[in-house]
Amino acid sequence: MMRIAILLAGAMTVTGCLSEEKAFGKSAGYGRSYHSPVHVHIPQNAPSITQQFRKVEDNEHYGLDVHAPIGTPVIAAAGGEVIKSFWGPAYGNQIEILHPADSSGKTSRTRYVHLEKRIAEVGDQVARGTQIGTLGITGFLSSGFPHLHFETLYRGTSIIHSAEDPNLFWVNGEGKVTCFDQRRHADLSSENFVLTYPVPCK
Template sequence: MHIIITDAWLAQSRALHLNGWKLLGAAALGSLMLMLGAVAAYHWVFLEGVRKGWPGFASVARIVTQGELDARSLYMRENLDVMARRLGEMQARMMQIESLGERVAGLAGLNPADFKTLPGAGGMLIGERALTVDELGQAMDQLDVSSGSRIDWLTAVESRLFDQKIQRSLVPTQEPVTGGRVGSPFGFRIDPFTGRSALHTGLDFPSDVGTPILAAAGGVVVVQEYHPAYGNMVEIDHGNNLITRYAHTSKVHVKKGDLVKRGQRIADVGSTGRSTGPHLHFEVWVSGVPQDPRRFLDAGENMAAAEVSSKASVVRR
């Protein structure tokens, strides 16, 4: 193809020679420019018509965007369903926590009915129907309030149980000699040295020399000395005017002022002082008056049995 271009000002002519490849490239370039221009014009006119509300453009816009809106709606619905299922699982666990909390509250000596009247209980149950975004938000807010109130309640239960544990640890209910049999009980008996009736102010635990002696409860060592009658003696103050005494020991492992824990080894069985053979003489004093240690030890055995029974009951439920 030959194209002649004439310049009117210079009165000159220029000839362009286009072969088949050049003509094909020019046609392709021209088509591309035409399509780009058409697309740009379409978008400008379409957006301008939708923005300014030209007649007919709104319905066209709805048709064009309907597929995208449906896809977004389906995506949101699926995510809401997943969140609702997870929230339903959390509500089920919260109900289990409520049931367990009622039983634990009973063990702590608290009224289980108080556990049912905490704020945040109730509300919609997830899983009954599909929820909207607002309903799902309300359910999550209720669950947040409910969980917070139950944390406070369980903290109070924990505090009560801790107080009870501390109180029990300061009461001499631990056997001072593991598996030891009781020889002479508390009360009046014939004194083996004088042959006359006298008050035996404690319990005797016959054992081999060197057998560990354990603290019957936690406390502070207030006496550690040799006594003519009691031999090597240890006294532990447990507070509330409660003192335990351990006599005739062969060896002492604590000193005055030491803090001891319940069940801690404080001495070894011996036969020092006014003794007829190796044994531990164990006494309990309340406000300066000797008490029968058997009552304290029996109370410890009963509490241990009650705790085992309560734990078994909780597990069965």
């Protein structure tokens, strides 16, 4: 019971800090204990990142959290095949996309968690920038705070062994959050595994 109260208080604190002017163009820090932080540059029109990736014993966060209102479109960060689309109690509505093999010959995956609605279904082929769902607060690990939890499984399938910081893979370079632009990004080569932001920028 105490743990739930602490989680709710934390969620309320974060929500309170995200006034309208902070809802875009801000990026949370990694914290002092994280051994390999990325210097993040986020466009002023991009919904803010409220929690970064952590791969630390007993304090893991295997993705990043993007804050935006419930119902905000969630879009594919790279093209591929939807291999999971389901609801679970911890993470609520979630979608997983398998991306084509890169120059290494290995595939990668992205996961989109706490969705309000799932639009894409298993077997769908989606292009980069295709809407696959809407942002929500589903699953008890959302803590009642509207956000997209976004994960990257690079060249593998295990969340423990393959999870990597999405900030390493933006189209514009490491740490340079890249908003999807239909004119520039729809036909990117899959030779290198690169990502665009999983929600639209305003």
